[in-house]
Amino acid sequence: MALKEIITIPDPVLRENCTPIEDITPELKTLMQDMLETMYDAPGVGLAAPQINIPIRLIVMDAAQKEDEEKDPIIMINPVVLSSSDERSVYEEGCLSIPEYFAEIERPAIVKVGYRDENGDSQEKDCAGLLGTVVQHEIDHLNGVLFIDYLSKLRRDRVIKKFAKAKKATII
Numbered sequence: 001m002a003l004k005e006i007i008t009i010p011d012p013v014l015r016e017n018c019t020p021i022e023d024i025t026p027e028l029k030t031l032m033q034d035m036l037e038t039m040y041d042a043p044g045v046g047l048a049a050p051q052i053n054i055p056i057r058l059i060v061m062d063a064a065q066k067e068d069e070e071k072d073p074i075i076m077i078n079p080v081v082l083s084s085s086d087e088r089s090v091y092e093e094g095c096l097s098i099p100e101y102f103a104e105i106e107r108p109a110i111v112k113v114g115y116r117d118e119n120g121d122s123q124e125k126d127c128a129g130l131l132g133t134v135v136q137h138e139i140d141h142l143n144g145v146l147f148i149d150y151l152s153k154l155r156r157d158r159v160i161k162k163f164a165k166a167k168k169a170t171i172i
C-alpha cells in the first residue's frame, strides 16, 4: 500500500467529469486500499479518486471515525444518488483539496445511493447523518463539483483567489 499525494484547488483535475469504472482489476483493488490509507492518514472522512489525480468514479469514506475508534470503511464504485429526502441538514464541511477552509453547507439529510462495491456487486445504501453529507460531497467530486460551489459567488471567488495566490507563491 502507498500514500498518494492529494491535489488542491485550482488544479483542473478537480473540475473534471470523471470516467465510469468498467472492470475491477487488481490495480483498482490496490488503488482502493491506497485511497483508504491516504484518507486515514490525512486524516479525512472521505476521499474521491480525482483528489489523487485519477479522474475515475471511485470514492472511499469512513464516517464512523468521528464517533468512535472502530473503523468502518466504505468503498463505492460508480456511485449515484437515487433519491434524496426533502428534509435538509447542515454540516460544517471541509475538503482535503481545499485545506483549512470550512463552511456550513446545507444538503438533503438522507440520500439513497446506488453503487458497485469492491467486489463489483450492485448495492444500495441509505446514507444519513454525517455519512449522508460525506457521500454527497464525494459524489460531487466525481462531477467536478466542490463544496465551495454552494457558497455565494463572492465567497467562492475569495477562496479560489487565496489558493491561486498561495500556489503561485510556492513556485518562486
Ligand code: NI
Pocket: 094, 095, 096, 097, 137, 141
Ligand atoms: Ni472534498
